[in-house]
Amino acid sequence: MLISDIIELKYRVDAPAMKSDNSTEKDDTTLIKFKLNKTKEDLAKLQDKLNEVLADYGDVVPRREYERIEALHNTNNESLDRYKTDYDTLIKEHQVLLEQHKIMSSERDEFSHELGLMKRSATPRPEWIK
Numbered sequence: 001m002l003i004s005d006i007i008e009l010k011y012r013v014d015a016p017a018m019k020s021d022n023s024t025e026k027d028d029t030t031l032i033k034f035k036l037n038k039t040k041e042d043l044a045k046l047q048d049k050l051n052e053v054l055a056d057y058g059d060v061v062p063r064r065e066y067e068r069i070e071a072l073h074n075t076n077n078e079s080l081d082r083y084k085t086d087y088d089t090l091i092k093e094h095q096v097l098l099e100q101h102k103i104m105s106s107e108r109d110e111f112s113h114e115l116g117l118m119k120r121s122a123t124p125r126p127e128w129i130k
Contacts, residue, residue: 061069
């Protein structure tokens with residue numbers, strides 16, 4: 001049904017063009033020249049407008065690419081913030097570990113010194129196995 005309607009409309013549009021009148025052959029050449037000149041002027045205006053638009057917006061990033069890059073930028077910023085907080089906590093933990101290492105090193109040195117003193121002041125054990 002729809003196809004038949006489309007075909008019928010097509011024949012209605014094409015029917016006047018199919019009639020070969022002498023009027024089509026007798027078109028006024030001045031009218032054709034006028035239409036041609038008007039078309040050329042319209043074309044020139046459109047080309048100027050297109051050149052203007054290209055000059056203004058030629059270096060603009062397309063919207064999809066901008067949105068993709070912006071989303072990537074946001075995720076990178078979030079990752080950077082997370083890495084900064086992780087880095088800060090690692091620095092604090094490292095400082096605590098350095099302090100503990102200093103304390104343990106000083107304790108070790110004290111124990112080593114005490115051990116040396118005890119070895120010197122202790123009496124030697126006799127050898128029981130003979």
